[in-house]
Amino acid sequence: MLKKVMLVLSLVLMMSWCAFAHHTTKATQITILGDQVKWVNAPPMLPSGAMMAVLEGNPMKPGPFTIRMKAPAAYKIPPHWHSADEHITVLSGTLNLGMGGKFDTSMGKSLPAGSYIVLPAGMKHFAWTDEETVIQLHGMGPWNITYVNPADNPMKHKQ
Numbered sequence: 001m002l003k004k005v006m007l008v009l010s011l012v013l014m015m016s017w018c019a020f021a022h023h024t025t026k027a028t029q030i031t032i033l034g035d036q037v038k039w040v041n042a043p044p045m046l047p048s049g050a051m052m053a054v055l056e057g058n059p060m061k062p063g064p065f066t067i068r069m070k071a072p073a074a075y076k077i078p079p080h081w082h083s084a085d086e087h088i089t090v091l092s093g094t095l096n097l098g099m100g101g102k103f104d105t106s107m108g109k110s111l112p113a114g115s116y117i118v119l120p121a122g123m124k125h126f127a128w129t130d131e132e133t134v135i136q137l138h139g140m141g142p143w144n145i146t147y148v149n150p151a152d153n154p155m156k157h158k159q
């Protein structure tokens with residue numbers, strides 16, 4: 001009898017856990033046509049000149065998010081890392097990406113439109129463009145950027 005009660009109890013627990021887990025990961029239906037993407041200036045933690053659009057979620061809050069970044073030609077992001085995994089899809093142009101804590105274009109790889117890259121949390125990397133480039137970035141918030149060399153943080157110069 002006790003065994004049966006325990007079984008029922010654990011089943012109920014499992015089911016409520018599944019319902020909870022499902023609920024917390026369920027997305028809201030979103031449709032954004034390409035020409036409806038709302039571009040704004042990228043936040044001050046990024047070198048100026050880039051535009052950003054939030055498609056889903058809020059990168060500053062916990063949970064999944066998807067954003068786009070439009071970088072002009074000759075844009076440069078100094079070596080940095082993130083505390084969460086970074087998933088990048090190149091939508092147009094070419095993203096030049098290098099691994100490591102030192103900006104060195106000879107260490108970079110040219111990633112044309114259609115490319116997909118995953119950078120694990122904590123992996124140091126840097127990027128630059130030769131032409132206008134749009135990337136889509138998705139991951140789990142809260143999102144942040146830490147520059148390997150604190151002097152590279154654009155916030156330092158904007159305060």
Ligand SMILES: [Cu+2]
Pocket residue numbers: 080081082086125
């Ligand atoms: Cu990055």
